[in-house]
Amino acid sequence: MANIGTLNTTAAGIDAVSGRLGDGPTGPKPRPALSPRNIMLYGTLTIAALYYLLPLYVMVVTSLKGMPEIRLGNIFSPPMEITFQPWVKAWAEACTGLNCDGLSRGFWNSVRITVPSVIISIAIASVNGYALANWRFKGSELFFSILIIGAFIPYQVMIYPIVIILREIGIYGTLTGLVIVHSIFGMPILTLLFRNYFVSLPEELFKAARVDGAGFWQIFLKIMLPMSLPIFVVAMILQVTGIWNDFLFGVVFTRPDTYPMTVQLNNIVNSVQGVKEYNVNMAATILTGLVPLIVYFVSGRLFVRGIAAGAVKG
Amino acid sequence: MNMNSTVSNSSVSIRDLSLNFGSVSVLKDLNLDINDGEFLVLLGSSGCGKSTLLNCIAGLLDASEGQIFIKGKNVTWEEPKDRGIGMVFQSYALYPQMTVEKNLSFGLRVAKVPQAEIDKRVARAAEILQIQPLLKRKPAELSGGQRQRVAIGRALVRDVDVFLFDEPLSNLDAKLRSELRVEIKRLHQSLQNTMIYVTHDQIEALTLADRIAIMKSGIIQQLDDPTTIYNRPRNLFVAGFIGSPSMNFLRGELVKSGDGIAFMANGVTFSLAGYDANEPLQPGRKVVLGVRPEHIKVNENAGGEEHDATVDIEEPMGADNLLWLKHAGHTMSVRVNGARRFNVGAKVKLSFDMALASLFDAESELRL
Amino acid sequence: MNMNSTVSNSSVSIRDLSLNFGSVSVLKDLNLDINDGEFLVLLGSSGCGKSTLLNCIAGLLDASEGQIFIKGKNVTWEEPKDRGIGMVFQSYALYPQMTVEKNLSFGLRVAKVPQAEIDKRVARAAEILQIQPLLKRKPAELSGGQRQRVAIGRALVRDVDVFLFDEPLSNLDAKLRSELRVEIKRLHQSLQNTMIYVTHDQIEALTLADRIAIMKSGIIQQLDDPTTIYNRPRNLFVAGFIGSPSMNFLRGELVKSGDGIAFMANGVTFSLAGYDANEPLQPGRKVVLGVRPEHIKVNENAGGEEHDATVDIEEPMGADNLLWLKHAGHTMSVRVNGARRFNVGAKVKLSFDMALASLFDAESELRL
Amino acid sequence: TDLEVTHWWTSGGESAAVAELAKAFDATGNHWVDGAIAGSGGTARPIMISRITGGDPMGATQFNHGRQAEELVQAGLMRDLTDVATAEKWKDIIRPSSLLDSCTIDGKIYCAPVNIHSWQWLWLSNAAFKKAGVEVPKNWDEFVAAAPALEKAGIIPLAVGGQPWQAAGAFDVLMVAIAGKDTFNKVFKDKDAEAAAGPEIAKVFKAADDARRMSKGSNVQDWNQATNLVITGKAGGQIMGDWAQGEFALAGQKAGTDYTCLPGLGVNEIISTGGDAFYFPLLKDEEKSKAQAVLAKTLLDPKTQVAFNLKKGSLPVRGDVDLAAANDCMKKGLDILAKGNVIQGTDQLLSADSQKQKEDLFSEFFANPSMTPEDAQKRFAEIISSAD
């Protein structure tokens, strides 16, 4: 990549050298920390960062204010009196209809939905990607193309047929049904990711394993899986956030006692009792987003690496 | 034709093998018999189908047509692991997450060989290849040469009949390449297995092979031992392909000269005395004369006729010195001893060793 | 020291150049003067800092310390484009979406050179490199050799003083490599520009260079013309690095023999008659004797002493035949004419040409 | 037995009312599992329907009685309540009888109505008018006349939330008030497109145009947020059904002193008899089926009716209950009901599809000042002509 300037060169180093060799420039080219280029660069980045941080700031600040303070106006001003009441309320007290246990119930439901959905959808997609990359058979590319085009089909188009199919199988409204739905809709993008990743692995490894006598599953489990950490991280992040954040399927394919957190959030936010309690809403919003946020903060670096490995290679 | 009798005395036999990728035909009606214990090198330029052929033999690609026999058994539809082959790849293809030991034993563990037996075989392979100290390391902690050795070991432990090598040394630098070349040669001498070795490096081919199969666009051009290939190439392609720098080619025709036949190009005649032709030479025929750079003498009277030339470029290569000469409108390369140096523009006298030259028909490009 | 006088008569001068990546020091206090019109090759194994040095000269990396002069001008802080250099990369680095013509002219167009001038220069470069028919093609439609020619053309059109090549031929196959090598040599002969050429291929270095700088871990080990490098390596590293197969090294010591000094290893003595030592040889000194494979004669009585040996492996390489011999506990490689063939296990007699051998101190590894 | 009951009553007044139902049902030894879905019927109905059609039915579910569940019944997914109804003599006690008619399909009864909701109310904030220095209006025309004064005082004259059904509902109310019962029936019951394009309706659109102008600046979505604007005096008034009363009650406001209600916008004292009803999906579980019957009975129990409707602000479905506790507005409603000045609600008259198209039209009309009343009426007539 273009090596335009290293920031850590200091003026001091230059002086020391030029003292020894009197004639003309020596050592690294001086590049002041406050060059116009750096001001532009960091200035732009900082402004962009502010735009991205602003809503988070507003969320946090609002969630720590009391309602009277909110009504006074400025959403950007820091809270004069910090109160955690909205958080408590959002987590444990906010009502939807007669249920007044806030988001807490939804949280555990979300966990129960997300964990198996993530595991199963990734398991299926990774095997698909592997089969598509290394064990092509007649028609496999066709199915894959259908899958990719399927990624563009609005979910609404599919909901009705899926409701019917699940009803016919008899798993409508069960956790199994929801897991299947998530696996289906996660499949196109995940399969694409895995396929691209496995294609990018040296084909010779696969051939070597076949010569060694390993079969379809052995190669997958013993050779491919251990090499695929980056792409699994990407898939994991995408699915955890996708499934955790899902609203539509959560609302259509569950029942109230198994509502995930997003549905619960929507209920709390829309169950207006008198005035909108923005502080509670914001606290609930943050709480709902917390799990995917943590996942991102922890594994963001791996995400970028995995993206580079899997997504970009068409 | 009676297949079985032909097949029985060879280790690997390929019969009428064709392979197409979609509409592209990569291998065309290929027949090849490899003797037991033979070291066969498949040589050809990039994309000629060498790897494809090797993969077919290994069972990693399905033939479109034809059959493959290994040790007399028709394995055309067998799985790779059931063919009694081991394979070594250019990129080593070591399993990155396993230690060397695990890499070596993977195939055995998959085949559920008892642990004691596995240990014995791994130990033996490690000893042969002198990689005992590396057994606990991961591939990333090995140098290129060590990795390639482990890759060979992986084939070794499986006690296979046939070793397949796909450009195993291409990723190594020149020095290591020549070292490992010697090791592979030594390995073959001690194991006496059948080995099929794909390369596009002619030095490897010449030094390692019992026989070389030179391929071009999926067709074997010549299958012979290295000396024959080098000295009596069957056609123009083989002649030009083998030898570095290339054989010098002069286009011209056969003319009568005294009571014999001579070659004439750009108005200069060359006596063909000493040339061992396959067929009677007819004057008037358009031909190509090929002479290797080392079969031309510079300023050393070898007794025959002499030609005038001018030094155009000199390429000293240490042991040898390569001269590019201008001679009767051709540029000609000549290899002389590294100690002999010439000035650019110097006038020199050349004499050709016709006994080692080659003549090809200009049309059919076949050797005369 | 007076910089200017040293600098003025050389095309590129490097003074006390150091470069660190973080805490890793890659170049160490390097000094180098390259004459006008000289073809200098930087030779060294992978990771020794060749590319780093070249990038420093080009201005693509900032030196941590030291200065760089081009044509007498201190360019240490200049932008690459203002240094009067052109650079050719291993990966060609052609702009993939532009035609060859656009690739060649892009730099000029950006510099707002008049169109007529651009056309003239492109036409000239295309003619020199014989790529006129390719001008309308995109890089993807070119072969490796053609791409490399275009890459050279890109430097050519810019009319630069100094050409920098970073392993320009490494991505090509052997045949193409030797062809382009000749072309580059010819280009240099006709342009008479200063050229700095990085490679790890010693054949390229030996054939192309006016002088070779052999590098190891960021330090220049020897800077000399190819013949000197080949015949009189300054130290053990250079001796071993240059030559393929490597020089044969025998560890032993100097002993008195008659009225002279001889070399003894594993109980066998070698007369040193004819060796041109830099300093008086003292008996008892631990030394390493280096003899190149082509400086050992097999079964040809050269008049000197003879040694018994056994053929271990034979590697016929066409023009040459490489023998690996067992001799007094050493393995020794010997190069003989390709026509001479030996059987494995054959007993042969060796005689050494000590005039062309090298002796090194076992400790300092410097030539004696 | 646990019985899951889904509904979309999540605002303050509504959930208080639902709690009464749950209490009553729990008292029978069963257990009310609350399945509230927030965000109005538009959000909740699809979920309920897909659960029923998906084979995962709840024990009971709220619908607006009328045509919303028609097809579910026809598809045989709903439980026939005729036996309960006969035993409890619903035919005799439910009043007006049109309510039960809406539950009856092919002579069988499929739902238990729980309340009567009427749309035709204008809620006014006394404080707002005081601040603006004008009298609290007694009818729509006075209200329109007072608008400039309100605006001058920084008060939004008419609060209209952003949800489409609010705009559509307000228009219906204006229609009854301005064009009268007959025209209303002609248009919605007989689907008379000519009437819809006629001069009577043009007047209604004029009024709607006024309403649109007066509603500028009410940047809220939910109906109860709009009600809240009235409660806090930020807005002068709101056209909203009687359920708004629950919000006033919850805010501790008193009819007459703090707020004023004008049924039929003070012009035409007619109210519609839409309302909510509970439907009972067909269940396989015997126990639950029994519990369903119990719930159906409980819902129409006089005590439950009173408790529920007081909280909800709606009218009870049986005429034989004592509503001493009812407030001013509710009593007005009961009076009108007693006089028989009733019409059917649009939910009962129009299919959900036509309702939706109507909502789209009025939601656009209220948000887009550049849409002329004439254009809107043309489109309205088209919808009516194709309505079912």
Next chain:
Amino acid sequence: MTGQAQAGRPSKLLRNLNAKIASIPMILTALVIFVGGTLWTVFYSFTNSKLLPRLSFVGFDQYERLWAAPRWVTAIENLALYGILSLIFSLVIGFLLAALMDQKIRFENTFRTIFLYPFALSFIVTGLVWQWVLNPDFGIQSVVRSLGWTSFTFNPLYTPEIVIYGILIAALWQGTGLVMCLMLAGLRGIDEDIWKAARVDGIPMWKTYLLIVIPMMRPVFITTIVIIASGIVKVYDLVVAQTSGGPGIASEVPAKYVYDYMFQAQNLGQGFAASTMMLVTVAIIIVPWAYLEFGGGRKRG
């Protein structure tokens, strides 16, 4: 060729059997859900199904009504506007950020995390937050007004003409981080020598980006466009959470029309017709691309 020698040829179906078995979920999904579901939907779009699907065909009536509905036309216009703008802006902003991030900057991890975190949040959350920030009575408008600029007006969510931009702001906030990541990965994949060659040629940096690097990143752009585009077509949650399609019908989108008519209006036929139209639109864009990328005899790797 003797018959006996050829005998070993196993049936084609059994070759690669494990791979085929393992692909069953994919095949089922592709065939049953995506193809089957789609055909089912298209099929029923020619009926006048109401709450429940039923087979009473009405020809193209649903489509005629669809294209006569102002709300559908608005939704399509909105989608086109939103789609084009969000595609352009995500690519431009994403690329610019990636280019800045690629300058060997300090705190790269911090900046990247900041740009990427909104992607972790659902559209529901995004919509709510931006509804709050853009709320005229509490958010930016009121804050600026309270600073003294009383005539300042920035009320996109309640102004029909610009409401779609309000949604765009939120969508970009949520999505550009991922685009930046993809672009960054693409930039990091460019041969370093290209940069060096351009510097030696004296080509200014912006020209190098514009004329050399961006054209080289074609595959990355394609992947990115596919990801953005598939999101655009489906945009629903964000609108629902932020504006519910309002004010009026000013921010309606096709996916919402489908949902509303299928479930709220209980007119499945209409919803199916609308979703079929969406499919047709998608197909027109996607099929040529998919053919180029995955069909057309492309080689492995």
